[in-house]
Every structure is written in structure tokens, then in C-alpha cells.
Amino acid sequence: MSENLSKQQTSADEITLRELFALIWRGKWIILVVTFCFAVGSIFHSLSLPNIYAAEATLAPTEESQGGGGVGDMGGQLGGLASLAGIRVGQGRVTPAALALEILKSRAFIADFVNRRDIKVDLFAVSDWNELTGELTYNESVFDLATETWVRGVEHPRQPEPSDWEVVRAFRDVFSVQPDDQTGLVTLKVQHRSPIVAKQWVGWLVEDLNNKMRQRDIDEAKRSLEYISREMSNVQLQSTQQIYSNLMERQTQTIMLANIRPEYIYTVVDPAIVPEQRESPKRTLIVVIGTLLGGFLSLLLVLITYLFRHVD
Known part of the structure; x- marks a missing residue:
């Protein structure tokens, strides 16, 4: 008796499987058409996306920026007086290299970098890059080159010209810093529609960061010298x-x-070069995913249609 029931169950399973394949075969044209439409749509979508290039440089902290050879070596001998002189000493302090990375990612540095280097237009208004001529094309609905004015349409309280807040957000979308905790090396990367611009910005970032930290230490050292000079006149010992x-x-x-x-602060181990291969979009991947999605949805459509027609 149990064997008969088992055979009937197996037979029912086989019938269900046959029906499934038969259902797919009957709906093959729907499946093919929907899958084809998704494939073509994904192709057009991938081609409509602009090429984005990424330039990157590898940096290594200098010996002094890691705490060697600087004021930190004097901590044991001159701790109290060095603190009075305005010099940071002590254990567990932030190294100049680590501080430089935080400054590099800070809102103040990014806003100052974009404004001082005058790259706001290239950050917001570039629509295309000509690979043959190397020229940039700008979106006229954002920036009018003829009058050199911002014309983008925005709602109050925003202005046609991007604010520093918008500048920081936009730049952080194309800029990344990846430190390696084991080696201390830092990878600095910038993405842009122009590989030339991407490479140029990386070089400028490294240059400006070193200049920023250099001027910061010079100003601090001068203040310390002024303080020490005043104090020495009052010291008799x-x-x-x-x-x-x-x-x-x-x-x-x-x-x-x-x-x-x-x-x-940082020395360039591997300088940025003009990339010849785009970073994104991954057009092949987009087409493959789009085609698979179309095939899945078409199968789902055929099955749902079958269930609605045969519901009791």
C-alpha cells in the first residue's frame, strides 16, 4: 500500500515538473522578448553613463612625521618646560602623519583646496571629456562659460554658485584616502571624468597637504621661540x-x-599618472545583471499568469 502511494507521489512530482517545463516552453516568446528588452535597455543605460577615471598615488610618512627626530624625543628631558613653551609632548600623542590625514579629510581643508585651486567649475559643471583633444565640455545649464557665471537652478536657500558645504560633499564623493595600518602607507585616489584632471588633483592634494603642515609647524615654532625668548630674560639659573x-x-x-x-609630512612613493582605463562604469557587468534580471522577471510573469488562469 505504501509503495503504491510512493509511486503515485513520484508520478505527481514528475507531472508537475513536466508541466513546469511545458509552461516555460509555452511562454518562451514572452520570456525571450522581456529578456531581450532588458538586455537592450541595460546596454543603452550602460552606454549613457559617463566614463569615470581614477588617479591614485601612494604616500609614505617621513621619519619626522611619525614622531622621530621632533619634539617628542625631548619629552623625557624637557617635559615640563616644553609644555610651558607651548610644545606638545607626552606619550600617546597623535603623530604628525596621523594628524595630517585628518586635516586632509577635513571640511576646512577641502573647501580651501577647491576655492584656492579654483576647481569648483571642474567639480560641478563638467559634462564630458574629449579623449582625442583632451578638452572638457561643460554643462551650460550649470555654468555659463561665456559670462563665467553660475546659472544652475536651485531652490532657496541655496545659491547658483555652490556653497562650501556643497563643495565638501561633492569632493568627498570623488576623493578617498586609504591608510594601511600595518605599513603606514597611504593611498590617495581622485575620480573624475577627465583622467588628466584626476591626476592633477592628486598631485595638488599632496602638495597642499605638505605645505599646510609645513606652515603650521613653522608658525608654531615661531610662537614657541617668541615665548622662550621672553621667558629667558626672567630666568637666572x-x-x-x-x-x-x-x-x-x-x-x-x-x-x-x-x-x-x-x-x-608625506613623501610620494608611487606618483599619480594619467589613467588610460576607466574606473567605471562596469558596462559588461551592467548588461549581464540586466539580462539576468529580465530573464528572472519574465519567468515570474509567466508563472504568475499561469496561476491566475488556473486558480479555482
Whole structure:
């Protein structure tokens, strides 16, 4: 008895499987048409997307930027007086290299970089890049080249010209920093429709970051020197004067090294080059996913239609 029931169940399963294949065969034209439409649509969609190129550079922190050779070495000998002089010492402090990375990603640095380098138009208004001539095409509904004015349509309180807040958001979308905690190396990447612009921006970022940190340390060293000079006039002990002299020597050395080293905080290990291959879009992947999605939806459509027709 149980064997008969088992055979009947197997037979029912076989019939169901046959019906499924028969159903797919009957709806083959729907499946083919829908899948074909999705494939063609994904092709057109992928072709409508602009090419985005990515330029990147690999940076290594200099020895001084990791805490060596700087004020940190004096912490054990001059801790108290160095703190009075306005010099940061102590264990667990943030290294100049780590601080530089945070400054690089900060809103203030990005806004200043875009405005000072005058790249706001290239950030917001570029619509295309000519591979043959290397020329950029700008969206006239965003920026009018003839009058050099912003004409984009925005709602209040925004203005036609992007604000610093918009600048930071837009730049962070095309800019990334990837530090390697094990090696200390940093990969700096910029994406743009023009590979030439992408490469140029990477170089400018490294240059401006080094200049920013250099000027910051020079200004701090000068303030320390002014303070130490005032304090030395009030000190009578020979040993204390010697400590102050050592502090002044160290700050003078900081200013000298900052002025003679172009790569002050980070040195370029692998400089950015003009990329010849686009970063995105992945057109083949888009077409494959679109075609598979069309095939799945067409099968689902055929099955749902069958169920509605045979519902009791």
C-alpha cells in the first residue's frame, strides 16, 4: 500500500515538473522578448553613463612625521618646560602623519583646496571629456562659460554658485584616502571624468597637504621661540637657561627643515599618472545583471499568469 502511494507521489512530482517545463516552453516568446528588452535597455543605460577615471598615488610618512627626530624625543628631558613653551609632548600623542590625514579629510581643508585651486567649475559643471583633444565640455545649464557665471537652478536657500558645504560633499564623493595600518602607507585616489584632471588633483592634494603642515609647524615654532625668548630674560639659573637654549635650538631646527623639505609630512612613493582605463562604469557587468534580471522577471510573469488562469 505504501509503495503504491510512493509511486503515485513520484508520478505527481514528475507531472508537475513536466508541466513546469511545458509552461516555460509555452511562454518562451514572452520570456525571450522581456529578456531581450532588458538586455537592450541595460546596454543603452550602460552606454549613457559617463566614463569615470581614477588617479591614485601612494604616500609614505617621513621619519619626522611619525614622531622621530621632533619634539617628542625631548619629552623625557624637557617635559615640563616644553609644555610651558607651548610644545606638545607626552606619550600617546597623535603623530604628525596621523594628524595630517585628518586635516586632509577635513571640511576646512577641502573647501580651501577647491576655492584656492579654483576647481569648483571642474567639480560641478563638467559634462564630458574629449579623449582625442583632451578638452572638457561643460554643462551650460550649470555654468555659463561665456559670462563665467553660475546659472544652475536651485531652490532657496541655496545659491547658483555652490556653497562650501556643497563643495565638501561633492569632493568627498570623488576623493578617498586609504591608510594601511600595518605599513603606514597611504593611498590617495581622485575620480573624475577627465583622467588628466584626476591626476592633477592628486598631485595638488599632496602638495597642499605638505605645505599646510609645513606652515603650521613653522608658525608654531615661531610662537614657541617668541615665548622662550621672553621667558629667558626672567630666568637666572644657568641650568634652566641651558634648557631654554636647547628648546630654541630645536625650534630653529624645525623651521630650517620645514623650509628645505618640499615633501614635509608625506613623501610620494608611487606618483599619480594619467589613467588610460576607466574606473567605471562596469558596462559588461551592467548588461549581464540586466539580462539576468529580465530573464528572472519574465519567468515570474509567466508563472504568475499561469496561476491566475488556473486558480479555482
